[in-house]
Structures are given as C-alpha cells and as structure tokens.
Amino acid sequence: MKIQSYYIRLLMIPVYFLFFECDLSERNSDNMLLKTWTGPYGGVPDFDKVKVDDIENGMLYAMELHLEEIKTIANDTTAPSFENTIVAIERSGTELERAYAYYGVLSRNQSSPEFRVVQKKLAPHFADYRSKIIQNEKLFKRITTIYEKAKKDPLEADQQRLLEWTYQTYEMSGAGLDNEKKNRYAEINKKLSQLYTSFSDNVLHDEENYITFLTEDQLGGLPKDFIKSSAQIAKDMGEDGKFAIINTRSSMDPFLTFSSERELRKKVWKNYYSRGDNGDEYDNKEIIAEILKLRYERVQLLGYENFAEWRLQNRMAKTPKNALNLLETIWPSAINRVAEEVADMQLIANDDQATIEPWDYRYYAEKVRQKKYDLDSDRVKQYLELNRLTDAMHYVAGRLFNYDFKPVEEGKVPVFNKDVKVWEVNDKISGKHIGLWYLDPFA
Incomplete structure (x- = not known):
C-alpha cells in the first residue's frame, strides 16, 4: 500500500x-x-x-x-x-x-x-x-x-x-555553496526581500501622509513657479485655495531654500528627515536592525567577515580599508569647510537673531550665495529649465553613444501620465532604430 x-x-x-x-x-x-x-x-x-x-x-x-x-x-x-x-x-x-x-x-x-x-x-x-x-x-x-x-x-x-x-x-x-547553506541563503533572501519592500512602503507612506498645507500669508520668500505648482498640488488633494508642501525632496528642497517662515521650515525638515522614523506602525528602526542581522548572516555563509567586505570586492574601493582611508583623508578638510560655511551663514542669521539649525542651512546658504557671490539660485533656474536639461541629456548621449533623439508626436504612443514625453532614438550614422525614450520629469 x-x-x-x-x-x-x-x-x-x-x-x-x-x-x-x-x-x-x-x-x-x-x-x-x-x-x-x-x-x-x-x-x-x-x-x-x-x-x-x-x-x-x-x-x-x-x-x-x-x-x-x-x-x-x-x-x-x-x-x-x-x-x-x-x-x-x-x-x-x-x-x-x-x-x-x-x-x-x-x-x-x-x-x-x-x-x-x-x-x-x-x-x-x-x-x-x-x-x-x-x-x-x-x-x-x-x-x-x-x-x-x-x-x-x-x-x-x-x-x-x-x-x-x-x-x-x-x-x-x-x-x-553546499545544499544546506544554499537553502539558508535562499531563506535569508526571501526574508530580506520582504523587509526591503516593507522599508520602502513605510517611507512612501510617510511621504504621502505628512503634507504641510500653507495659507497665502505663509508664502514669504517662495518663487512664483513654486507657489503655482504647490497650489495645483493642494487643489488636486481637495484643498483648493491652499498650497501643499509634499514630503518629497522635489518639494522640500526649494521650500527650505527660499521660505522665510522658520517654524514652517522646521516642520517641513522634520517631516522629510523623519520618514520611517516616527515611532508608529510605519517605523523602520526594527526593520533596519533585522536587515543588518540577516545581511551579516548571509555573508558569513559565503565566508566573508562583514557585509562591506562582500559588497566592495567588485567596486572601485575593493576593500573596506580602502574606503575608510579615503573617508579619513577627506574628512578633516570637509569638517573645516563646513565650519567656514556655517560661520558665513551665522553672520547673516545674527540679523534675524537666530542660531543656525539643520532646517536653516539651505535658507542661509542661499543668502550667503547672494551676498558673497552675487549668485541668485532663482535667477540661475532659467539656464536649468527642463527643456534645456533634456537637450543637454540628449547631447551627452549623442556624444557618448551616437544617439539621435526625435520627439514622438503626442498621442502616437500610450503613456502612463500626461506629463510623460517620448522620443524616438536612432543611430546618428546608420539611422537604425534603437528604441523609445520616455521622460517622466515629475515622478
């Protein structure tokens, strides 16, 4: 039987x-x-x-x-x-x-x-x-x-x-590896894949849910184009008449650079740098600890002393020692330069009776650029406009890979967002079609 x-x-x-x-x-x-x-x-x-x-x-x-x-x-x-x-x-x-x-x-x-x-x-x-x-x-x-x-x-x-x-x-x-170690290696990879996904999901949750809405009297110092885009974002979120600072770098960075509202700068800075670190169900600290533990066990199976030794073997540094030597070489100069920059910022911040905090760096760095070098980041934007940057990318790709970019007529190919633009890519000399290049500048 x-x-x-x-x-x-x-x-x-x-x-x-x-x-x-x-x-x-x-x-x-x-x-x-x-x-x-x-x-x-x-x-x-x-x-x-x-x-x-x-x-x-x-x-x-x-x-x-x-x-x-x-x-x-x-x-x-x-x-x-x-x-x-x-x-x-x-x-x-x-x-x-x-x-x-x-x-x-x-x-x-x-x-x-x-x-x-x-x-x-x-x-x-x-x-x-x-x-x-x-x-x-x-x-x-x-x-x-x-x-x-x-x-x-x-x-x-x-x-x-x-x-x-x-x-x-x-x-x-x-x-x-032998079969026993292979099985454990696969188990670790499966667990890590879940942890990596949870980590990213938690960060995305905090990006989507920590939004700062401004009123018209809180727009001091902000560029007109930034105000316009923030108003549209708020409207799309059902907050018509307000201005949304979303919890992403593309929104946070210009706000911290130009906003004259210090308390709001502090709030926006803390929102961004606390993603996945708010002590709630979306907190990543335990996930990070588990990732480090499993990474260590995984490289031990392969015979490496630590994760850095395994990771760097086919990178430019090759060994953790080389990487540390580089960091220790540039560290003193970097620290000295930071001290000089903060001192320059503090001279201007003294007029506002403020002591430089992390959420002040971008704001007063911009003030230093204007006062010390007569450089206005907002005026430089005209040279960094999206179409100019796109042309620059095409130019570099053309020089490096002999690519020629031709805009695809809107509506000819499906796109996943109305802001996405598409280019046909061909070889400059032979004319051979290589592929399509999709640009989503606001992702």
Missing part, C-alpha cells in the same frame, strides 16, 4: 503541474502584462491600459516562463559555450522583461497603496525566482566551465567582461 501510494504521488505531481500551467495560461490570456506589444516602432507598451489587478498573476506567470527557459539552457547537452550559455541567458526572459516594463512604472512612477499590497505579496516570489536561477547547479557548472576556459583562452573584450560579470554575480550570490 505504501509503495502504491508513493507511485500515485509521483504520477500526480506532473499532472498537477500541467493543470496549474494551463490554469495560469488561461487566466493570463487577457493579462495586459503578457500581451505582445503592438502599434508603431515594432510594438509599444500599453501603459494607459494596465491595471493593478493584472500585476500579480502576470508577474508570476512571466517568472515561470523564464524559469523554463533557464532550465532548457542548463540542461543543454552540448558543450558549454559563450553563445549557448551566456548569450542564451541574456536573451531569455522576454515575457518577463515585457511584464516588468509595466511593473516598474507602477512601482517607481505611479506607486499607490493598492499596488504596494501586491508588491509585498510578490516580494518573496521574486526572491524564490532569483534563487532558483542562481542555485541551478547545472547552469552554474556551465558558466564555470566557460569562465575557466576563458582564463587560458580569453574571449573578445566585451564578451570577456560579460562572462566575468556573470560568473562573479553567481559566485557572490551563493551559487557555489
């Missing part, structure tokens, strides 16, 4: 898997994340049609599809080569990349409480997905074989760089 039961379970596993796959496929047949892109330029994302309800199933199915591709690469019976392994890995995951175009926009540009619920549910699935790729023994064995061979017979420079980067990424992520 036990033997019969064992074989029944074995037979049921693939049947269940097939039903699961069919069910996912049927459920996602109309999922916007998985649809092939259509329209001009060989197909573009339908950013204006994607819904939060599409995200969870779409991302789960796209990850399953990519894992199947990775399994095929790992199980290839031909000798490992750069083309059939490294290039194959790079070319895999088309459906996931397509799905992530939508996920990325909802995550970074249009985050909402509804999306963050889904994001938190997906976090452990993303961690599992990454672990299944990194910990695929057959795949890492193929990568290692190519890597060792290339030590004796190097590839072309660009191929060699990609190969070394791929090998190091897998090796640094625990691909060479």
Whole structure:
C-alpha cells in the first residue's frame, strides 16, 4: 500500500503541474502584462491600459516562463559555450522583461497603496525566482566551465567582461555553496526581500501622509513657479485655495531654500528627515536592525567577515580599508569647510537673531550665495529649465553613444501620465532604430 501510494504521488505531481500551467495560461490570456506589444516602432507598451489587478498573476506567470527557459539552457547537452550559455541567458526572459516594463512604472512612477499590497505579496516570489536561477547547479557548472576556459583562452573584450560579470554575480550570490547553506541563503533572501519592500512602503507612506498645507500669508520668500505648482498640488488633494508642501525632496528642497517662515521650515525638515522614523506602525528602526542581522548572516555563509567586505570586492574601493582611508583623508578638510560655511551663514542669521539649525542651512546658504557671490539660485533656474536639461541629456548621449533623439508626436504612443514625453532614438550614422525614450520629469 505504501509503495502504491508513493507511485500515485509521483504520477500526480506532473499532472498537477500541467493543470496549474494551463490554469495560469488561461487566466493570463487577457493579462495586459503578457500581451505582445503592438502599434508603431515594432510594438509599444500599453501603459494607459494596465491595471493593478493584472500585476500579480502576470508577474508570476512571466517568472515561470523564464524559469523554463533557464532550465532548457542548463540542461543543454552540448558543450558549454559563450553563445549557448551566456548569450542564451541574456536573451531569455522576454515575457518577463515585457511584464516588468509595466511593473516598474507602477512601482517607481505611479506607486499607490493598492499596488504596494501586491508588491509585498510578490516580494518573496521574486526572491524564490532569483534563487532558483542562481542555485541551478547545472547552469552554474556551465558558466564555470566557460569562465575557466576563458582564463587560458580569453574571449573578445566585451564578451570577456560579460562572462566575468556573470560568473562573479553567481559566485557572490551563493551559487557555489553546499545544499544546506544554499537553502539558508535562499531563506535569508526571501526574508530580506520582504523587509526591503516593507522599508520602502513605510517611507512612501510617510511621504504621502505628512503634507504641510500653507495659507497665502505663509508664502514669504517662495518663487512664483513654486507657489503655482504647490497650489495645483493642494487643489488636486481637495484643498483648493491652499498650497501643499509634499514630503518629497522635489518639494522640500526649494521650500527650505527660499521660505522665510522658520517654524514652517522646521516642520517641513522634520517631516522629510523623519520618514520611517516616527515611532508608529510605519517605523523602520526594527526593520533596519533585522536587515543588518540577516545581511551579516548571509555573508558569513559565503565566508566573508562583514557585509562591506562582500559588497566592495567588485567596486572601485575593493576593500573596506580602502574606503575608510579615503573617508579619513577627506574628512578633516570637509569638517573645516563646513565650519567656514556655517560661520558665513551665522553672520547673516545674527540679523534675524537666530542660531543656525539643520532646517536653516539651505535658507542661509542661499543668502550667503547672494551676498558673497552675487549668485541668485532663482535667477540661475532659467539656464536649468527642463527643456534645456533634456537637450543637454540628449547631447551627452549623442556624444557618448551616437544617439539621435526625435520627439514622438503626442498621442502616437500610450503613456502612463500626461506629463510623460517620448522620443524616438536612432543611430546618428546608420539611422537604425534603437528604441523609445520616455521622460517622466515629475515622478
């Protein structure tokens, strides 16, 4: 009976898997994340049609599809080569990349409480997905074989760089650990993914909920364009006739620079620098402590003394000692310069009978620039206007990568926000179409 039961379970596993796959496929047949892109330029994302309800199933199915591709690469019976392994890995995951175009926009540009619920549910699935790729023994064995061979017979420079980067990424992520350590490594990654998501969600919560509303008599010193945009933000929030200072750098920074209302500067400064640190259910202190603890345990599994040693090995500094030496070299000069700048600020603050506090730095630094250097940041803005900065970015990309940017007619391709502008990117010499560049300047 036990033997019969064992074989029944074995037979049921693939049947269940097939039903699961069919069910996912049927459920996602109309999922916007998985649809092939259509329209001009060989197909573009339908950013204006994607819904939060599409995200969870779409991302789960796209990850399953990519894992199947990775399994095929790992199980290839031909000798490992750069083309059939490294290039194959790079070319895999088309459906996931397509799905992530939508996920990325909802995550970074249009985050909402509804999306963050889904994001938190997906976090452990993303961690599992990454672990299944990194910990695929057959795949890492193929990568290692190519890597060792290339030590004796190097590839072309660009191929060699990609190969070394791929090998190091897998090796640094625990691909060479034994099974027991791999399992623990994967558990830690899953927990960290949840903690990272919770950390970000808490910061976003405080950004969205700590808003300072001003009245007309509290606008002293603020530039006209800032007042106009603050009024529109307040109106959009249902506070018509008021002026909103939202809890983001783009709003906080100019307010602290120009507002003559010191108590309001203090409030706005504290709101911003206390994100995730307000002693409530959205406080991040315990999360930070847990992240540090798990990071330490994870690098211990890999044989490193601390997280910094692991993190810096393929960065410019290479070692924590080098990084500390650099900091200790510049630290005395930096401290002296700060003291000089604060002294200059204090001379002006004395006229207001104020002692410089953190929320005063930007305000009095601007006063120093005007008095000492005759430099008015508000007047400089005309040279840093959005269109000029956009042109500058295009110029640099053109010089570095030979890109040519041509504005796409409004309405020709879907966008996720009315402020988003799109450019067609082509090679300057050949005219070959490279892609589309979306600019969301107010995200």
